[in-house]
Amino acid sequence: MNPEMRRVVTEAEAAAQGGWSAEEVAALAASTLNLRVDEPELQRILSLPIADHGFREEVFTTDPAFHASVFGLRAGETIPLHDHPELDVITKVLRGRLRVQTFEWIDAASLTARECGEVVIGDADDALVLRKSPGTLHVVTAIEATAFLDLFAPYYDDVMRPCRYYAIAGSSASGDIADGNMEGIQLRLVSWEEARSCPAPLTKP
Numbered sequence: 001m002n003p004e005m006r007r008v009v010t011e012a013e014a015a016a017q018g019g020w021s022a023e024e025v026a027a028l029a030a031s032t033l034n035l036r037v038d039e040p041e042l043q044r045i046l047s048l049p050i051a052d053h054g055f056r057e058e059v060f061t062t063d064p065a066f067h068a069s070v071f072g073l074r075a076g077e078t079i080p081l082h083d084h085p086e087l088d089v090i091t092k093v094l095r096g097r098l099r100v101q102t103f104e105w106i107d108a109a110s111l112t113a114r115e116c117g118e119v120v121i122g123d124a125d126d127a128l129v130l131r132k133s134p135g136t137l138h139v140v141t142a143i144e145a146t147a148f149l150d151l152f153a154p155y156y157d158d159v160m161r162p163c164r165y166y167a168i169a170g171s172s173a174s175g176d177i178a179d180g181n182m183e184g185i186q187l188r189l190v191s192w193e194e195a196r197s198c199p200a201p202l203t204k205p
């Protein structure tokens, strides 16, 4: 972690102890704008071992109120559709480029969601901010080898805020939906193993 990144992480951690306000989220996201890693650092991150959750992650700090880490994805690798229950998340690309397809809950109890579009973010772009309300889900795919900083407040836990993976209910193994209707998408919970086998839930017609 370089000094500038340490400064931002320290600031984010201090603010997270009372939960981030909307203003704090905006200020923290802005403060990540110039964060970068160079090519050797990207390669070091990409050489990290795959953690139990299935990704290369270097954790800077973690506790129930806050978590900061850097993830490394090789070109084409995907983090399957998952949610951030009750979490605010700031994602800043440090090097490379990501495609992020986001959804939000219409009704989390019945696992009904709507698609909110897709963005491509690179290291020159603003951080992606995903607020806890109305509850965001997303799929992250690396267009090229990418390292990104994730700041969470609070952080997942196994009981109250578990990280869950989803697929389109009734979708094919590749996740395509045939009718192109993006409203009221019915999701179903899947295991990590199944999520990995169909990481991209939608292919646009």
Ligand SMILES: [Fe+2]
Pocket (backbone or CB within 6 Å): 082, 083, 084, 138
């Ligand atoms: Fe996420």
